Amino acid sequence: xxxxxxxxxxxxxxxxxxxxxxxxxxxxIETYGELNQNKDNAxxxxxxxxGNHHAAGTKxxxxxxxxxxxxxxxxxxxxxxxxxxxxxxxxGGCDGSSGPISISPETNQMYGASFPEVSVKDWVNAQKxxxxxxxxxxxxxxxxxxxxxxxxxxxxxxYPTLIKKAAIIxxxxxISSQNIALxxxxxxxxxxxxxxxxxxxxxxxxxxxxxxxAARMLGHITYLSEANMRKRFGRKLQSPETxxxxxxxxxxxxxxxxxxxxxxxxxxxNSYILMTKAMDxxxxxxDFEQDLVKCFKQIKAKLFIASFNSDWLFPKEYGKDIQLxxxxxxxxxxxxxxxxxxxxxxxxxxxxxxxxxxKNFLESDE
Amino acid sequence: xxxxxxxxxxxxxxxxxxxxxxxxxxxxIETYGELNQNKDNAxxxxxxxxGNHHAAGTKxxxxxxxxxxxxxxxxxxxxxxxxxxxxxxxxGGCDGSSGPISISPETNQMYGASFPEVSVKDWVNAQKxxxxxxxxxxxxxxxxxxxxxxxxxxxxxxYPTLIKKAAIIxxxxxISSQNIALxxxxxxxxxxxxxxxxxxxxxxxxxxxxxxxAARMLGHITYLSEANMRKRFGRKLQSPETxxxxxxxxxxxxxxxxxxxxxxxxxxxNSYILMTKAMDxxxxxxDFEQDLVKCFKQIKAKLFIASFNSDWLFPKEYGKDIQLxxxxxxxxxxxxxxxxxxxxxxxxxxxxxxxxxxKNFLESDE
Numbered sequence: 001x002x003x004x005x006x007x008x009x010x011x012x013x014x015x016x017x018x019x020x021x022x023x024x025x026x027x028x029i030e031t032y033g034e035l036n037q038n039k040d041n042a043x044x045x046x047x048x049x050x051g052n053h054h055a056a057g058t059k060x061x062x063x064x065x066x067x068x069x070x071x072x073x074x075x076x077x078x079x080x081x082x083x084x085x086x087x088x089x090x091x092g093g094c095d096g097s098s099g100p101i102s103i104s105p106e107t108n109q110m111y112g113a114s115f116p117e118v119s120v121k122d123w124v125n126a127q128k129x130x131x132x133x134x135x136x137x138x139x140x141x142x143x144x145x146x147x148x149x150x151x152x153x154x155x156x157x158x159y160p161t162l163i164k165k166a167a168i169i170x171x172x173x174x175i176s177s178q179n180i181a182l183x184x185x186x187x188x189x190x191x192x193x194x195x196x197x198x199x200x201x202x203x204x205x206x207x208x209x210x211x212x213x214a215a216r217m218l219g220h221i222t223y224l225s226e227a228n229m230r231k232r233f234g235r236k237l238q239s240p241e242t243x244x245x246x247x248x249x250x251x252x253x254x255x256x257x258x259x260x261x262x263x264x265x266x267x268x269x270n271s272y273i274l275m276t277k278a279m280d281x282x283x284x285x286x287d288f289e290q291d292l293v294k295c296f297k298q299i300k301a302k303l304f305i306a307s308f309n310s311d312w313l314f315p316k317e318y319g320k321d322i323q324l325x326x327x328x329x330x331x332x333x334x335x336x337x338x339x340x341x342x343x344x345x346x347x348x349x350x351x352x353x354x355x356x357x358x359k360n361f362l363e364s365d366e
Numbered sequence: 367x368x369x370x371x372x373x374x375x376x377x378x379x380x381x382x383x384x385x386x387x388x389x390x391x392x393x394x395i396e397t398y399g400e401l402n403q404n405k406d407n408a409x410x411x412x413x414x415x416x417g418n419h420h421a422a423g424t425k426x427x428x429x430x431x432x433x434x435x436x437x438x439x440x441x442x443x444x445x446x447x448x449x450x451x452x453x454x455x456x457x458g459g460c461d462g463s464s465g466p467i468s469i470s471p472e473t474n475q476m477y478g479a480s481f482p483e484v485s486v487k488d489w490v491n492a493q494k495x496x497x498x499x500x501x502x503x504x505x506x507x508x509x510x511x512x513x514x515x516x517x518x519x520x521x522x523x524x525y526p527t528l529i530k531k532a533a534i535i536x537x538x539x540x541i542s543s544q545n546i547a548l549x550x551x552x553x554x555x556x557x558x559x560x561x562x563x564x565x566x567x568x569x570x571x572x573x574x575x576x577x578x579x580a581a582r583m584l585g586h587i588t589y590l591s592e593a594n595m596r597k598r599f600g601r602k603l604q605s606p607e608t609x610x611x612x613x614x615x616x617x618x619x620x621x622x623x624x625x626x627x628x629x630x631x632x633x634x635x636n637s638y639i640l641m642t643k644a645m646d647x648x649x650x651x652x653d654f655e656q657d658l659v660k661c662f663k664q665i666k667a668k669l670f671i672a673s674f675n676s677d678w679l680f681p682k683e684y685g686k687d688i689q690l691x692x693x694x695x696x697x698x699x700x701x702x703x704x705x706x707x708x709x710x711x712x713x714x715x716x717x718x719x720x721x722x723x724x725k726n727f728l729e730s731d732e
Contacts, residue, residue, distance in 0.1 A: 177595035177618045178587060184619040185583045188626075191613065192576040194560035210558040217551045218584065221544060229543035235649070247557065249646065252543045253550040260554075280615065283601070312678070 001073055001080045003057050005030045007096055010129055014091075020116035024105050027130055028053045028089040028096025032072060033080035035136065042136045043078055043085045043362070044127060046144035046151035048347075049275040050219075050267060052095035055087035056080070070350040077355040078362060083140065091126050092118040092274040100270035101202070111270075113199025118274055120147070120282045124154045131162060141362050143167035145347030146314065147275070150282050153303075153322070157284050160300040164366045167304040167358060170311055170347040172318035173292055173325070174283040179313065182222055183276040186215035190269050199270050208269045213260035215272060220259050225310035225343030292321075296329035303333035304361040306354070308340030308347065334361070367439055367446045369423050371396045373462050376495055380457075386482035390471050393496055394419045394455040394462025398438060399446035401502065408502045409444055409451045409728070410493060412510035412517035414713075415641040416585075416633060418461035421453035422446070436716040443721040444728060449506065457492050458484040458640040466636035467568070477636075479565025484640055486513070486648045490520045497528060507728050509533035511713030512680065513641070516648050519669075519688070523650050526666040530732045533670040533724060536677055536713040538684035539658055539691070540649040545679065548588055549642040552581035556635050565636050574635045579626035581638060586625050591676035591709030658687075662695035669699035670727040672720070674706030674713065700727070 006029055013023045030053040035042060045055050045068060056072035058065045071077045072085055089097040092115060100115040131139065142155040142163050149171025156166040172179075193211030195201050201208055221229075233252035244257040288295035303326055307319030316337050323335035336357050340346025346354075372395055379389045396419040401408060411421050411434060422438035424431045437443045438451055455463040458481060466481040497505065508518040508529050515537025522532040538545075559577030561567050567574055587595075599618035610623040654661035669692055673685030682703050689701035702723050706712025712720075 174601060176592060177599045177601065177616075178590075178592040180601070180616050181583075181587045181595065181618045181622055184614075184616075184622060185580060185587065187613065188580045188583060188623070189555055192559075192580060214551060214554045214558060217547075217554060221547045221551065224544075226542060226544040229547065233543045235540065235543065235546070247553070248550075249643075250543075250546050250550075252547045256547055256550060257554070277615075 001032050001057055002034055003030065003032055005053070005059075008130070008133065010133070012129070014122070014126060014129070016116055016122045017119040018117040022091070022098060022116065025091060025098040025126065026096070026102065027091075027098075027126060029130065030054055030066075030087045032056050032085040032087075033083055035084040035134070039136050040138075040140055041083045042134070042139055043083045044131075044139045044142045044155075045072065045078070045085060045087050046123070046127075046142065046148035047087070047090065048144065048146035048148045049279060050263070050272075051148070052093060053087045053089040053097075054095075056085070067348060070348065071355070071358070077350070077359045078143070079359075083362070086130070086134070088127060088130060090118070090123045090275075092271060092278070094268035094271040099268070100199075100274070101268050110202045112202045113270055115270060115274065117277060119278050120150050120154045121158065123151055123278070124158050127151070127155070128159055128162065138162045138164060141165040141167060143169070143358075144171075145169040146171060146344065147279050147282075149347075150279070154282075154284060156299045156301040156303065157295060160298050163301045165302045165304065165361065167306070167361060168319075168322060169306045169358075170308055170314050170344055171322075172314050173285065173322050175279060175314075180280050182218070182313075183280055186218055187273050187276060189215045189218070190272060193269075196269060199273075201269065207264075209264040212264040212267060212269050212272060216263040216267075217256040217260040220256055222313045223343055223345040225312065225341075227310060228342055292325040293328040296325050296331050299326070299329065299331045302361075302364070302366070303331055304358065305333060305335040306338055306347075306357065307335075308338050308343070310340050310342065310346060311344045313344040367398050367423060368400055369396065369398055371419070371425075374496070374499065376499070378495070380488070380492060380495070382482055382488045383485040384483040388457070388464060388482065391457060391464040391492065392462070392468065393457075393464075393492060395496065396420055396432075396453045398422050398451040398453075399449055401450040401500070405502050406504075406506055407449045408500070408505055409449045410497075410505045410508045410521075411438065411444070411451060411453050412489070412493075412508065412514035413453070413456065414510070414512035414514045415645060416629070416638075417514070418459060419453045419455040419463075420461075422451065433714060436714065437721070437724070443716070443725045444509070445725075449728070452496070452500070454493060454496060456484070456489045456641075458637060458644070460634035460637040465634070466640070467634050476568050478568045479636055481636060481640065483643060485644050486516050486520045487524065489517055489644070490524050493517070493521070494525055494528065504528045504530060507531040507533060509535070509724075510537075511535040512537060512710065513645050513648075515713075516645070520648075520650060522665045522667040522669065523661060526664050529667045531670065531727065532667045533672070533727060534685075534688060535672045535724075536674055536680050536710055537688075538680050539651065539688050541645060541680075546646050548584070548679075549646055552584055553639050553642060555581045555584070556638060559635075562635060565639075567635065573630075575630040578633060578635050578638060579630040582629040582633075583622040583626040586622055588679045589709055589711040591678060591707075593676060594708055658691040659694045662691050662697050665692070665695065665697045668727075668730070668732070669697060670724065671699060671701040672704055672713075672723065673701075674704050674709070676706050676708065676712060677710045679710040
């Protein structure tokens with residue numbers, strides 16, 4: 001699989017949905033496979049809230065595989081011997097694209113808390129700039145899970161002629177009160193970390209790691225299903241020799257402690273807040289008098305909508321809602337309810353049913 | 367309704383399940399109604415993890431009604447014109463009974479983090495001391511929701527001849543991996559508050575309020591159902607004039623901020639940790655080779671087991687498991703699945719079906 005990683009710099013000013021502007025921005029991208037002569041084999045994959053541009057393959061010996069490595073690759077579901085796959089770290093992220101930890105061209109200092117609010121629409125607009133830069137006439141497919149699926153949906157609404165297919169997986173046309181509440185608790189935990197310093201921790205060379213860790217621990221619970229946790233951990237006690245923390249009794253606690261700590265080492269707290277706020281505010285129907293059917297009448301792409309039975313964070317009703325509105329709006333769409341052993345995280349993992357339905361969709365006629 | 371509040375001091379040493387001892391302890395109790403001549407109308411109600419002895423009525427003009435005020439009172443479900451209701455703040459709590467904020471008779475200082483680990487069994491043992499003190503031959507019923515229901519179940523196992531009926535509501539015979547994980551996140555948030563001081567915050571005259579607040583915000587999400595939050599808050603934006611916190615966008619965020627702050631003012635962080643640990647460790651089958659049926663063979667009381675459809679924290683499968691084991695063990699029991707609009711918190715609120723089934727159970731023959 002031919003892999004290419006690059007940081008692109010765009011000089012044009014981008015106006016964000018919030019009204020703020022970025023005078024110039026950077027996008028960290030990674031591509032897999034090659035663009036064909038007809039330029040009709042390009043697939044954009046959009047990451048979920050804590051993901052980044054590294055979607056497939058392993059960059060270094062023993063390194064971490066990309067977040068969708070089970071799906072993207074030669075002879076895999078999104079077959080990189082046929083398709084040119086583009087993956088981009090979103091604005092506001094912390095892995096190379098313009099975000100809180102990058103340097104503002106205006107002040108020559110790290111943005112920190114001053115990085116403006118971003119939205120799913122803003123990401124799609126930035127990705128459209130990328131499409132033009134790559135001289136691709138249209139995406140054959142835009143795909144993603146969770147917040148990534150929201151971007152795929154937004155693409156089909158914002159740029160109907162620039163996208164042939166949208167794969168909207170484990171996603172929602174707007175998140176629930178409960179989702180917002182869980183995001184707010186995570187933000188509260190981070191904001192109240194003694195090292196948060198109102199978001200300007202970088203100025204003091206400190207990091208709110210404790211807050212990030214606890215927020216991620218909470219996140220992890222919501223990404224997994226109750227059944228999956230029961231199967232993996234049950235009520236098994238952690239052996240004293242392998243305890244991460246003195247206070248831990250059960251294996252499940254130890255696992256969360258470990259995962260949380262790992263995350264806190266690498267992720268940025270301001271990005272966490274920005275990304276979850278973007279998830280909260282996503283609501284494409286708001287531009288169409290809260291009428292999702294009216295909103296969907298913009299769409300020309302074919303839609304693939306998938307939900308997972310074990311997902312309690314974005315339950316299957318969310319997928320069904322999208323499908324019903326698509327039908328009413330006369331959009332070509334298919335909805336599939338998949339098993340999935342991993343709760344909300346199921347979209348990250350291969351299963352035969354999931355792979356074959358997504359592959360058939362991608363390789364179907366337009 | 368005749369109401370009596372009293373702090374009782376017991377001089378006897380109590381040995382806790384952990385192996386630690388308390389040389390003397392205090393119990394804060396509240397009673398409603400009067401013990402009859404036959405002493406066969408006494409009902410013990412057990413509080414859930416953040417509750418206390420104040421279960422019914424309103425202590426002061428404009429004060430907060432007790433946590434089960436919709437259920438307990440003259441002519442209510444647990445009718446205080448017929449029954450003598452006893453409510454006790456549990457050991458390890460922070461409302462008058464021996465716990466982290468009370469004074470150790472050994473050191474003459476506040477226990478703080480040194481207060482020993484407590485368990486559901488320990489609470490039941492302390493309540494048994496109370497039963498003897500009150501010179502009541504046996505409880506007509508022990509009842510509670512959530513962690514309170516676990517105490518009712520433990521009573522029927524520990525002291526089969528001292529309890530006629532047990533009402534086990536929105537409870538479980540042991541909690542799941544997911545429940546433990548949620549408790550651990552709450553504890554992690556509290557422990558990592560800059561003011562936690564390894565649990566000895568009282569020595570510095572500070573309180574880990576920020577951690578307690580965020581932990582409670584998380585708790586609130588789990589106590590309510592997704593449907594209830596949707597109905598109450600949906601995605602409504604909070605008006606700027608009534609925002610509690612600058613960072614709040616949605617009503618649901620504001621509500622959680624408010625509830626969390628209120629709680630942090632009154633509850634004790636060490637108690638929070640102790641109470642959730644008691645919930646995690648509850649597993650009566652562990653004394654019977656993990657065989658719940660064998661464990662239930664101790665029981666002589668009649669059981670009333672109720673679960674609520676909207677409860678995702680302690681879902682109805684938990685109630686069914688108790689019922690199935692009761693049937694196999696030959697215990698007289700009835701299981702009811704109730705609607706309940708409030709998720710896990712439904713056990714706190716009156717509904718006709720809930721009230722009539724619990725009342726019928728209480729007033730049935732032994």
